[in-house]
Amino acid sequence: MVKDYVYSVTERFLRYAQIDTQADPLSKTFPSSAKQKDLSRLLVQELQQIGLSDAVTDQYGYVYATIPATTDKEVPVICLCAHMDTAPDCSGANVRPIVHKAYDGKDIILPDDTTQVITVKEHPYLAEKIGDDIITASGNTLLGADNKAGVAEIMDAAQYLVQHPEIRHGKIRILFTPDEEVGRGVEHVNMEQLGAQFGYTMDGGELGSLEDETFSADGVKITIHGISVHPGAAKGKLVSAVKIAADILHALPKDILSPETTEDRQGFIHPVRIEGITEKAEIDFIIRDFTTEELQGHEFFLRKIMETEVAKHPGAKGEFKVTAQYRNMKEVLDKHPEVTANAEEAIRRAGIKPLKMSIRGGTDGSRLSFMGLPCPNIFTGEMALHSKHEYVSIQDMQKAVDTIIHLVQVWEERS
Structure with missing residues (x-):
């Protein structure tokens, strides 16, 4: 990253987290809840303000946008993807995110329901985040870091790349999806309109994690x-x-x-x-x-x-x-080892040790991989998913933004 860059990822995340986008597993519509489109419309406005004039949302609530190439080299088109909906397991209405500055390593008592305590014993990753700024919900809802952290990180990286055209990269497509949490996230994606060869979901957990294998x-x-x-x-x-x-x-x-x-x-x-x-x-x-x-x-x-x-x-x-x-993405990714290898290099360049992991679950990338878009999953910092104890480190989110910036450069250099 350029020295003295002021990240926008935190303010973006705090804004997105307060928009109720909870998916409904019993709904027959798509998206399963109309309120998910509230975030779709906001993201299109913000993408256009950044300078991505082709940003659009469709009748299904998908958001598409393009960051134009800044190189003359033939570089595969890369898709950056995150989902806008939150899980049906826990309320996503009236989320009140709280920033805990310079986390001190103690258990975090959530103020709106003091029986809700995020303990280091149950969440040992917190012990690695002492000194970080931690965002939680207030005790009555989930936070929505899954996956609005990923949305905010892609948005911040997009802003950075537009502001710094000297960075060499190929064409980048942005895709934000609804209904990932109910297993329908890419059901109506227009792959021809998307027009990407490889992709990455920003929907992983701890710092440095790179997931190229999921459940079937x-x-x-x-x-x-x-x-x-x-x-x-x-x-x-x-x-x-x-x-x-x-x-x-x-x-x-x-x-x-x-x-x-x-x-x-x-x-x-x-x-x-x-x-x-x-x-x-x-x-x-x-x-x-x-x-x-x-x-x-x-x-x-x-x-x-x-x-x-x-x-x-x-x-x-x-x-x-x-x-x-969905099926295990590894079946597809093993045929395209450069996709995971480039992500590992980007994580290293961000100053982090890559952690190759398997997901006891799935992402939009699972289905996208079998739709012709090999698509592993990169960390966002989102932790304790689908619960009132959900949290995310601001510093982890910033490192995810750095990783995206390095990732598109790696693809350009190796093409």
Whole structure:
């Protein structure tokens, strides 16, 4: 970075965090909540103010913009991507971000609900951030660093590159997406309009992390059909779909195959929603593992549980529907090693040790990779995601901005 550059990433993040963009997993619309477009419109205005005159948002809420090339070399078009929505797991309304200057290493008590305490014991990364300026929410909501930190970092880097045309880089495309948190983030991306060869999502966690491997993911919906009879005359006739659904959940393993009992490269079967009445009940699951083969094994196991429990209730029927969500990006990125290698070099040039990691989850980059845009995931500083304990270091965000600046230069130099 040029000496004495005044980062805009913090003020941008604080502004974006206060806009409610919570996604709705039960919605049939796209985006799943219209309020996500409030941020889309603001970002377009700010991109145009920066000088990116082609910035636009479409009917789906996507934001597209171009940073023109400053070199005559043939350089692949690089996409920088982040998502605007926040998770449905925790309220994103009336977020009140708080900056804790020069963090002292102690537990952080959130003022609007003092029972919410971000402890160093539960969040050991905080111990590495002593002296940093830490942003948290106030205790009633999530913060939205996932992924508005990434949005703010891309915006700051865009401003810097426009202000410093002496930096040599190829054409850069910016993409901001809705609905990543409900697995639909790139469902309506216009890849032809995007026009990029390689990409990076800015949606990772701790400083220096570079993720080129994700879970593979499916969704499963189990539908149980029971038999409804007036309870006063139900003996030998009524079959409760609700009780069968409960039996299926009870039959799941207690010490393996769940998010709360797995780590590292272990996959899981996770019920995320249940709804029903006597006649019909539904259970939604997410299934996760690093290989498609393991994923299918978990689905076979869950199907057998359903069939076993349904068979105990004559007259009941069960349906098992699998919906593919995303696949491990490593399958694509291994064919394009320069994408990850260039990111590692950019992180090093920012003065950070690269940390190659796997994600126990996914990003827009998972699906983009299989849509023809190989797309690993770079750190943003966002931590304790989807919770009231979410936090981000301002210094980590600034280093992410630096990394983006170095990244586009690495691509130009190596082309």
